[in-house]
Amino acid sequence: MQTVLSGIRPTGNLHLGNYFGAVRSFVEMQNNYNSYFFIADWHSLTTHPTPEDIRRSARTILAEYLACGIDPEKATIYIQSDVPEVLELYLYLNMNAYLGELERVTSFKEKVRKQPDNVNAGLLTYPTLMAADILIHKADKVPVGKDQEQNMEMARLFARRFNRIYNVEFFKEPESFHFSEKAVKVPGLDGSGKMGKSEGNAIYLKDDEATIKKKVMKAVTDAGPTEPNQEKPEPIANLFTMLEIVSSRETYDFFNEQYNTCQVRYGDLKKQLAADINTFCAPIRERINEYLSNTELLDRIARQGAEKAREHAAATLREVRQIIGFHA
Ligand code: TRP
Numbered sequence: 076m077q078t079v080l081s082g083i084r085p086t087g088n089l090h091l092g093n094y095f096g097a098v099r100s101f102v103e104m105q106n107n108y109n110s111y112f113f114i115a116d117w118h119s120l121t122t123h124p125t126p127e128d129i130r131r132s133a134r135t136i137l138a139e140y141l142a143c144g145i146d147p148e149k150a151t152i153y154i155q156s157d158v159p160e161v162l163e164l165y166l167y168l169n170m171n172a173y174l175g176e177l178e179r180v181t182s183f184k185e186k187v188r189k190q191p192d193n194v195n196a197g198l199l200t201y202p203t204l205m206a207a208d209i210l211i212h213k214a215d216k217v218p219v220g221k222d223q224e225q226n227m228e229m230a231r232l233f234a235r236r237f238n239r240i241y242n243v244e245f246f247k248e249p250e251s252f253h254f255s256e257k258a259v260k261v262p263g264l265d266g267s268g269k270m271g272k273s274e275g276n277a278i279y280l281k282d283d284e285a286t287i288k289k290k291v292m293k294a295v296t297d298a299g300p301t302e303p304n305q306e307k308p309e310p311i312a313n314l315f316t317m318l319e320i321v322s323s324r325e326t327y328d329f330f331n332e333q334y335n336t337c338q339v340r341y342g343d344l345k346k347q348l349a350a351d352i353n354t355f356c357a358p359i360r361e362r363i364n365e366y367l368s369n370t371e372l373l374d375r376i377a378r379q380g381a382e383k384a385r386e387h388a389a390a391t392l393r394e395v396r397q398i399i400g401f402h403a
Contacts, residue, residue, distance in 0.1 A: 079108040079252065080214035082115040082155070082205070085132040089139045090277035091352070092270030094359075095259040095320060097218060102144040104218075110150035111212050111384065112140060117155050118204060121197045122190065134373050139280055142362035147376050155208065157381035160388035165200070165207040167395060168233050171240060172203045176232075180225055202229035209249045210234055211388045216252040227251045241398045259320055266295030266310030281363050284353045291349035296341040304335045314344060322351040 081101065089098065104110050114133045119126055126132065133154045145152055155161065177183065177199050187194050197204075205226050209217055210233070219227060227249065234246035260269050263276030270277045278290055295310040307315060311334070318327045326347060333339040366373055396402070 076107075076109045077215040078111070078212055079104050079216045079218065080111040080113070080209055080212050080249075081218050082113050082118075082208055083136060084115045084118050085129070085136045086119060087272045088135065088279045088281050089143070090261075090270055090272060090279045091320075091356075092261040092277060094143060094280060095261050096220075097254065097258065098140065098143045098145070100218065100254050100258065101140075101150070102146075105146060105150040108216070111214065112145055112150055112152045113158075113208070113384070114154045115205075115208065117161075118201065121195065121201050122186065122193075124193070124195075134370070134377070135367065137373055137377060138363050138366035141366050141376065142280070142359050147380060151380055151383045151387075152376070153380035153384040154377055157377065158211075158384045158388055160385055160392050161204075161207050161211050163392055164211050164388075164395060165204050167399065168203045168206055168210070168237070169200055171236055172200065172233065174199075176229075177202065180229065182222070182225065202226045203233065206230035206233045210237075210246050211391050212384075213247060213391060214249045215247065216250050218252045218254060224251060243398055245394065245398060260316075261320065262313035262316050264290055264294040264313070264317075266313065278352060278356075280356055280359050282356065283360070284357075287353050287356065288346075288349040291345050291352065292342075294345060296345075299339060299341070300334055300337045303337060305337075307334065314341075314348065317348055317352070318344075321355045322348065326351065 081097070101110070101112055114136050116129050116133045119129060119132075133156075137152065137154070140152060141147070180202055183199060183201065186198050190198075202225075206229060209230050217227060217230075231248040234248050237246055238244055262268070263270045263274050264278070265274065265276040268274060268276075278287055282290070294314060296314070297308060297311060300307075315327070315331065315334075318330060330339060330344050330347070333344075
């Protein structure tokens, strides 16, 4: 069975974009792959050296993953900082990672611009830590967005280089896994682009009914169509995309017809959309809150995930040590 591995930095709550773009696919993947889903809390330190409550942020994502249906019996779900084996591989990979190539990484250059007073070595070696995350489990496939492609190329480069330097066929090159047609791009509510936490246009899985309603009612619209069957401008098309995702076929068709005959009332559309989003989110939200109120259970799940991950990581590491020439 192939291995799939995904990492997420615990920098906020999961939103509908995360759910339909990735997490829903993870729930399927856990049935067909040897799956690792982990929370990359060490990576957060590259930009936030003194995180407010990193343990809590990591556990929040954990609760949200579980609430979405990621099953700790099927997948290995863990928090990066619970698996210290990764750091040893990070060290070995860093010995064969060169300053020039690390400095050329676009996200590094971006961070240098954004945080000129904190251009730390962790930031520079972000791709090496990510490669260690991936290679320690010998992942075949890594679901990532386009923004991670360069980091994935580095991971493949480090895998090849390790093999070449030590004259082995040990690491395989991890493939980027783009979710293809299955991933639904959830639009933002601000009239353009896609949903994202930095965009401030997101509906979070944990949002309560009133919050959902408030956000949807504030979504950007226009003065309404003036001609029958007119093409929908982006903010309106986005609302219809949302309807397509969370509402019934009938609801979608109804408002589409109203739009095409220039009778649409955006207020009504938004009310319906907010109600349907709430219907979709309510059971997930309830489960999130249940998990969050049961820290004992969450801790146990995190511990068990870490145990499984450590066992597998340690096995890889034993071989790596042998290959380099240390005692196993
Ligand atoms: N860099 C990834 C991101 O920002 C998070 C991440 C860290 C990751 N380690 C990983 C993703 C390993 C996939 C595999 O989204």
